[in-house]
Amino acid sequence: MNSPGPTAEQVQLEVYRKVVTIRFAELRIREHVEKEGFGGFWHPGIGQEGLQVGAVSAMQPDDYLYYAHRGLGYAFAKGMELEPLFGDLLGRRTGSTGGKGGGTVHFADASRHVMGQGGTLGSSFVMGAGTAAASQLLGDGRVTVVFFGDGASGRGTWHEAALQASVWKLPVVWICENNGWALSARFTEQSPTEHVADRAPAYGIPGVVVDGQDAMAVREVTLEAIERARRGEGPTLIEAKTLRIRGHYEGDRQPYRDDPVLGDEIPNDPVHRLGEGIADDVRRGIDAEARALVDRAFDAALAAPRADDSVIFEDVWA
Amino acid sequence: MNSPGPTAEQVQLEVYRKVVTIRFAELRIREHVEKEGFGGFWHPGIGQEGLQVGAVSAMQPDDYLYYAHRGLGYAFAKGMELEPLFGDLLGRRTGSTGGKGGGTVHFADASRHVMGQGGTLGSSFVMGAGTAAASQLLGDGRVTVVFFGDGASGRGTWHEAALQASVWKLPVVWICENNGWALSARFTEQSPTEHVADRAPAYGIPGVVVDGQDAMAVREVTLEAIERARRGEGPTLIEAKTLRIRGHYEGDRQPYRDDPVLGDEIPNDPVHRLGEGIADDVRRGIDAEARALVDRAFDAALAAPRADDSVIFEDVWA
Amino acid sequence: MSAAAATTDRVIGYSRAINEALAEEMRRDERVWMMGQDIGRLGGVFGLTRGLLDEFGPMRVRDTAINETFIVGGAAGAALAGTIPVVELQFADFLFTAADEIFHKLAKWRYMHGGQFTMPVVVRLPTGVVGGAGAEHSQSLETIAMHVAGLKVAVPATPSDAKGLLKAAIRDPDPVLFFEHKGLYRVKGPVPESDEHVVPFGSARIARPGSDLTVVATGLMVDRALAAAEQLAPQGIDVEVIDPRTLVPLDIDTIVSSVERTHRLMVVHEASRTAGFGAEIAAQVHERAFFALDAPVWRVCGTDTPLPQDPDLEQACIPSTDEIVTAALALAAI
Amino acid sequence: MSAAAATTDRVIGYSRAINEALAEEMRRDERVWMMGQDIGRLGGVFGLTRGLLDEFGPMRVRDTAINETFIVGGAAGAALAGTIPVVELQFADFLFTAADEIFHKLAKWRYMHGGQFTMPVVVRLPTGVVGGAGAEHSQSLETIAMHVAGLKVAVPATPSDAKGLLKAAIRDPDPVLFFEHKGLYRVKGPVPESDEHVVPFGSARIARPGSDLTVVATGLMVDRALAAAEQLAPQGIDVEVIDPRTLVPLDIDTIVSSVERTHRLMVVHEASRTAGFGAEIAAQVHERAFFALDAPVWRVCGTDTPLPQDPDLEQACIPSTDEIVTAALALAAI
Ligand SMILES: Cc1ncc(C[n+]2csc(CCOP(=O)(O)OP(=O)(O)O)c2C)c(N)n1
Ligand SMILES: Cc1ncc(C[n+]2csc(CCOP(=O)(O)OP(=O)(O)O)c2C)c(N)n1
């Protein structure tokens, strides 16, 4: 969908296809975690796939992506195959990290500019700004997109990155997935302002609030922000309002939560919204293919060998 | 001047007395550095004494002070004597740190709630907020005032402290001495907004810009902010516009600077402004006393013994 | 303390022991309070602070935003103002997101200001490898805290020590980094009933007396060393296992006198080998007991690698009981 | 390298050598660029980057705001995008204000992502005691960098090594922490004329051959060890001085073979003694050469204290030539 000239309809179809694929992936992973468990934690992104895919659909293939820890929508939308993603999750040699990831993943794909993830929240603020500084220096015309949660917005790295990126007019776009929770902390109790985007003026950059359940709207504002960045006008802070449907990690019983949305009733479900404009039979066809793709990839990942101990000594230094 | 009921005139006289005393201290220290030098660096605060004294004059004796590294105005205004301050500067056993400070000082006075200073800029943002959190917990009615420079405003600790302090409505007041420079970096080149205070709305707190050369104006806005904090309404960010008259440290030749104000021509000199309302003879009397006080204290500090090596093993642990 | 419980001891978990210490000290001293992420409503990511919000209210059990520099730096400032903050970082690794606050502010404020202030802060640090938490959630970083003067460092290995050392830490006027091992949270053991079960810093525990080889181990490694000792006993090697319990202050005397009897020492730790605290213990023992040693001090340690995000692979990065046995056999044979 | 200059060597300062390395590497490779505080217009607080802004322009010599997490974390991100950032922190101590970026991002990104990325970042760190800069501006923190796998660590002691190691660091695909000693900036020495004067990491330099006692020293301590050796020679103690030059990788072989000849080793460093890298070198040498040693390895190190803000007192916290002499005499007498 990044090639020039697809129609609006084509774009929406492709966004739908990716979102629904990730939805099936979410369900498949949950099933696995409930039955088998695996190491680390799985942070489900169900219900947030729409904004992830919508935003990433606005990126060019060469643009850089720093994703957040909630789900796989970002990476899949950026072109990564499901099998290496599942492989990471399951600690398989075929995972994109070659077996060093498992559960909570640090998947990456250098060729697709999926840049990986740190375990400490907020480190991608400064890293993303630095990647954008490299693009500015090289004049490669690339834009860096950084996803983060409402909780991560509290880290000081945000401030250091945002000030410098604004002053240098770095080509970076920050997308906050505000799902209202940071683990057990309600956003409303940890933010003095209504929106994360209210912090943008402090940095002299645009702050945009968008309905995160509306994938195409997220795509639109992201397109604008990316164009602005590519024109050399500097960063934008986008805040996509969404919901955390499940627990912080799969298995979290959320004793702290007074509004648990535990089932699969996803308010304002991005899958449904995207599906609305699509003819029933087309949609059913896409769904069937997506489900098959997920099943094939998950089975293949499951069948792949686990990494043996020798990998622990690989890749410490180049 | 913190006792209830002094007249406006009395207050101004006292602020003048302190400002002019610090001015003489600045000149005495400069003379010493030029002639003898000493270890570390001396960051002159000449020209910024007005705002420092004005602001601190708004504090109660029990309020907590985290000062910045430019000059001695803050500490003297909070009630510290000159001799221990000079003692620190000169590495004397009689310094407030008992000989561990010298040059750039970490003076402190626990009894007067002069809380000291870290060597890394911006660490007082979080420390000051924490001190205020203690006051809130203890219900001791105290307010914490934190000074910092325009340069220090770039550190992420600002963001972490400001968000939390605002949400918790902590009794803390931040005062930025914006002197236009952070070492060789112009504020205008390192800030995306015109004022540091423009960042306040991001934290849902008042941001106030004040003429830092006008000590009494600084006092006024600080009084208001302190009252607000004491009422439990949370932090305020005050930005006092001032100038860095000299180099970053005494001896800095400022090769980077295109507007050197090297002499003692202090634009909008707070000493002159404060002196305007005071009768000549009264002023001359204050000046003479201030000069004598400085000379006595400096000579006494000079005459005091240096610390011997044994102090290095003191105070590592309690 | 031997495995057999004294009559007044209850058998409780390491987590529960920590939770009790917190509650008791908060009851004892009103100045004690806590902050950290998710410690209130949730009771902490590992459940260590459960029930404390209910008992002590939201002003003494405060949930922060995601702001480690505030959690630690704020604690420093709050300590200067007459309170005793006990803060939690969700993972010990996060001391790197608050490193200026820990290694500068906590460690040096008192010193820089000529002893005018004390800094009674406890930073609780869930540490070590468990369950595949990955390279930035599993490290054993206690050596760094040992290298920077001004901090005290506790590394409890049993429920009893977890409780007693934490109570000592809270009562200590100095900043304490308290490394609780995540892999021990569910381990149970005898803990004295008393409210005054305080384990002093700087006193090592001889976890198992022995005559042929001294093994110094901390945290999760103490049990593995003990298990190794049981396997070695029938092979004629009687291992003495010493748990220093605190690294700062370090009870080197107990270690040295053990080595003077056994003539051989092995240090076992989960932290990376290179420049880990095993090197310090080895260096000190060589300095003080060189001529009593029949062989060099050996170290069995974590690998010099980051930790992979996989529960099996990460175990391959830290010493197993088997490795300890193998090394002990080889060392005893020198 | 001996003190005598080869014919093609010029005698230049340590600062100048660093400045040359930066300029040459930026000329050689367009991807190399720099950021840091005050490195442009001012040429750095210590003058190390003078002239570079003029030659390479503001896009390759960028002044940042006061934001160490951006300087290091940004460098990490910029390295992933095909550039080679060489960044300056104004004082080595400030690695604590960017610790997550250094010890997590730089050190582990490659590993965590299965080797898909390389991380060619150099962090220049003006280190050590000079002129009374105080507790948070004077530390020697290289041991910490040695403990965390994934980083490389250089500690140049001479102008020649400063230049050659920095060039090697910039060409290295791994992140390098480059500890430049502030007390050496003005020291002059012979430096080869060549643009290709690259000193490989992991090869120690025998600064003075000797037969009676090996002294391993780094940074500012190398000259003090050499001065001590001159004082000891007339007393019949012929000291071999070894400068490892890099701590990661560490050329332990050169040290061990020296010890096999001299049978005695002393490690001298400015970093605090406890859990400093001297402990690691001591531990390794004991492990590998225990039976060749006539005495335990000794350490002469910085005190276990913060550093006072006073040029005299701080000198009392680090080894002097006299202390080295005294310790060497005592060690030789064992
Ligand atoms: C620096 C840091 N502090 C704390 C954590 C632990 N942690 C992991 S996820 C999380 C909550 C994040 O909330 P948010 O950013 O809103 O993302 P969400 O989980 O809601 O998608 C926390 C506290 C961490 N990984 N890094
Ligand atoms: C974290 C940190 N980074 C850098 C420095 C070095 N440094 C000391 S003062 C200074 C400039 C400070 O500027 P500003 O805050 O505006 O205060 P001013 O000197 O103008 O009063 C710098 C960069 C430091 N001390 N701490």
Ligand SMILES: [Mg+2]
């Ligand atoms: Mg969230």
Ligand SMILES: [Mg+2]
């Ligand atoms: Mg300034």
